[in-house]
Amino acid sequence: MKPNRILFACLMAIAMAFTTRCTDDNKGNGEPTLYTRLGGIDVISKVTDKFLTNVVADDMINTRFEATVGNHYRLQVLRNNLIDQICAGTGGPCQYKGQTMLEAHTGMKISAAEFSALMADLAAALDFCEVAEREKNDLLTILTPMESDIVDK
Ligand code: HEM
Numbered sequence: 001m002k003p004n005r006i007l008f009a010c011l012m013a014i015a016m017a018f019t020t021r022c023t024d025d026n027k028g029n030g031e032p033t034l035y036t037r038l039g040g041i042d043v044i045s046k047v048t049d050k051f052l053t054n055v056v057a058d059d060m061i062n063t064r065f066e067a068t069v070g071n072h073y074r075l076q077v078l079r080n081n082l083i084d085q086i087c088a089g090t091g092g093p094c095q096y097k098g099q100t101m102l103e104a105h106t107g108m109k110i111s112a113a114e115f116s117a118l119m120a121d122l123a124a125a126l127d128f129c130e131v132a133e134r135e136k137n138d139l140l141t142i143l144t145p146m147e148s149d150i151v152d153k
Pocket residue numbers: 061064065067068074075077078081082085097098099100104105110114115116118143144146147150
């Protein structure tokens with residue numbers, strides 16, 4: 001091969017490597033992260049807003065959030081923590097800075113039925129935002145194991 005062809009082949013290889021790295025957000029395993037598949041921060045923020053609206057309308061659990069909803073600052077903190085938690089937990093570029101799930105829910109004596117109600121409110125928000133079934137199930141699968149740190153504590 002002529003030297004300029006070798007140089008061209010090298011440049012193409014470098015360009016392709018960077019294209020994959022910079023556009024695919026695949027953490028090196030060939031599969032886009034769940035964060036990317038969900039639609040990134042924009043969709044996660046919209047899902048979180050609809051989720052909180054659903055929780056406030058849900059008679060099974062809304063009394064739990066009365067103090068939060070009644071305080072604008074506290075509601076914003078919860079909203080931001082939820083967005084960061086989902087973003088970070090799905091491989092996105094955020095950092096969750098809130099309490100652990102055990103710390104945040106200890107003393108609340110949340111029941112398994114309340115946990116299910118909240119998860120149904122989240123599932124409904126994902127449906128409302130037309131998140132595909134696979135991504136919806138992947139997110140719920142990440143959050144479901146948190147039940148042991150949240151229920152009956
Ligand atoms: C997988 C399910 C759940 C997740 C991912 C979750 C997530 C969170 C997060 C991130 C916080 C904020 C922690 C902080 O401020 O440092 C929080 C607080 C809280 N959670 Fe949960 N939670 C879940 C289930 C539940 C359930 C089932 C209930 C009650 C029915 C509940 C009630 C609350 C309340 C009342 C707060 C305090 C909000 C405030 O500080 O004003 N959570 N949760």
